[in-house]
Amino acid sequence: MLQILLTGLLWFAAIGCGLLAGLYFAFSTFIMTALGRIGQAAGMAAMNAINVAIVQSLFLPIFLATTAAGAALAVTGLFRFGEPGAMAMIAGGVLYGLGMFVVTMIFNVPLNNALAATDPVSHEAAALWARYLADWTAWNHVRTITSTAACALFIAAIAAR
Incomplete structure (x- = not known):
């Protein structure tokens, strides 16, 4: 039963990461290029509208649940270190937690605010809009x-199991 739950969690994390990667892509x-081309006031207004709408959409539960799944997989990988796919689970969870969640909270959200x-x-x-376009997009x-x-990495863990 635990193996089925772990496999389900891996699939959920892989799909969640893929969905969010596509959005960020x-x-x-x-x-961001299009917003930069439509003029400062219009671009800022559009991005502010996006930032309000996105946290009221299905994005937020997927964002949070995928982050939690990645963290759970990293911890599980530590406890199952010698098993096939454990290193991919750890690497995927840590990479996602730091490179997506922490970056979002430390860089993108303050820029949005x-x-x-x-x-x-x-x-x-x-000046703020020019800096925002460059910095927000880089992060x-x-x-x-x-x-x-x-x-x-989560797909590799699934394949290894």
């Missing part, structure tokens, strides 16, 4: 890469 490859607190037509808005690249790698 879209932002990194074209959404600063954006929300800025009047789009104020004097400081232009989002980290989230894209680490979510994709964690997905691959």
Whole structure:
């Protein structure tokens, strides 16, 4: 029974990482570029609207549950260290936790909060928006890469089992 639960958790984590990697990939490859092209006030307003809507959507439960699953898999991998797939579980969980969750909380969320607190037509808005586009996107690249790698590691753990 425990093996079935562990396999289910691995599948859930792999699918969750894949979904979030795809979302982050879209932002990194074209959404942020498009927002930067539509003008400062419109871009800021659109990103603020996205930031409000995203936490009211199915994104947030998947974001949190995938993070919890990754952490649980990393800990489980430590207790099953000699078993096939354990190293991939540990690496996937740690990579996802640090590269996606911690990066989000330390970098992307504070940038979102600063954006929300800025009047789009104020004097400081232009500098903030330029910095936001560059910094937020750079950290989002980290989230894209680490979510994709964690997905691959969880799939490798499934294959190894």
